[in-house]
Amino acid sequence: MHPRADHHPPAIHTRRAATRLLALLGVAGFVGTARAAAPGWPEEAFKQTSEADAIKALYGKSAATSDKITLEVPEIAENGAVVPVSVSSSLADVTAISILVPGNPLTLAASYTLPAGTLPSIGCRLKMAKTSNVIALVEAGGKLYSTSKEVKVTLGGCGG
Amino acid sequence: MASSIRVRAQANGKTTEVQALIQHPMDSGFVKDSSGKLIPPHHIETVRFEHAGKLVLMANWGPAVSKDPYIKFAFEGGAKGDPLVVTWVDNLGKTDTLTAKIG
Numbered sequence: 040m041h042p043r044a045d046h047h048p049p050a051i052h053t054r055r056a057a058t059r060l061l062a063l064l065g066v067a068g069f070v071g072t073a074r075a076a077a078p079g080w081p082e083e084a085f086k087q088t089s090e091a092d093a094i095k096a097l098y099g100k101s102a103a104t105s106d107k108i109t110l111e112v113p114e115i116a117e118n119g120a121v122v123p124v125s126v127s128s129s130l131a132d133v134t135a136i137s138i139l140v141p142g143n144p145l146t147l148a149a150s151y152t153l154p155a156g157t158l159p160s161i162g163c164r165l166k167m168a169k170t171s172n173v174i175a176l177v178e179a180g181g182k183l184y185s186t187s188k189e190v191k192v193t194l195g196g197c198g199g
Numbered sequence: 200m201a202s203s204i205r206v207r208a209q210a211n212g213k214t215t216e217v218q219a220l221i222q223h224p225m226d227s228g229f230v231k232d233s234s235g236k237l238i239p240p241h242h243i244e245t246v247r248f249e250h251a252g253k254l255v256l257m258a259n260w261g262p263a264v265s266k267d268p269y270i271k272f273a274f275e276g277g278a279k280g281d282p283l284v285v286t287w288v289d290n291l292g293k294t295d296t297l298t299a300k301i302g
Contacts, residue, residue: 077244077288085261121265140263144229148263151272154254158214162271166227166263 105184125162130179133159142171206299215277227262
């Protein structure tokens, strides 16, 4: 029905339309991700799905195992939605404590910055999707230390 | 409106022990509702604790922190009657703040 030429509109129009479409998509994409994370929140670290990547994104260095960290977790968690975790350390000059759960979809669970004068002891409650190690990371004197313990989860708790 | 934040801060000589409970769904973004739709992530990202204008703890939380989060920590200093300011911000930009008195 149509002359063949109609099937090939001038390239410029196509290009303009494409540009417009891209611009729209760009704007939409921007709006979609525009909401800035809360100031100071380590967004990249919280996106990571492996222990090594999360540690790297958070501190940019690797951790040495230390027996000067006390990680208190239940051996068996009947409800993975609420697993009490506490981390304390006898290391001097502790500046940060982080908790990683490699069995969760996102590895990093919580990260605390401790200004001078705050005691190196934190307690909180985490969700665990399944049986997994829980890793406590402690930054002290500019160095990174870790310890880990396994928690058996009877009922997965990503349900919160 | 009642605050979403409940704080118990107890000065005991050299240190002040703080326990806080915040009402928040902490939706991880990995859970489906009863109709099978993913519940979008809605969780607290940061909580700041300030005593006498000085930061005493900054908590960065991901979606793995339990619903209605609880936190316990302690810092040196702090006297009975001192204000302790707690402020949280979530991934939707919502925020709440409370000034508690150290007891």
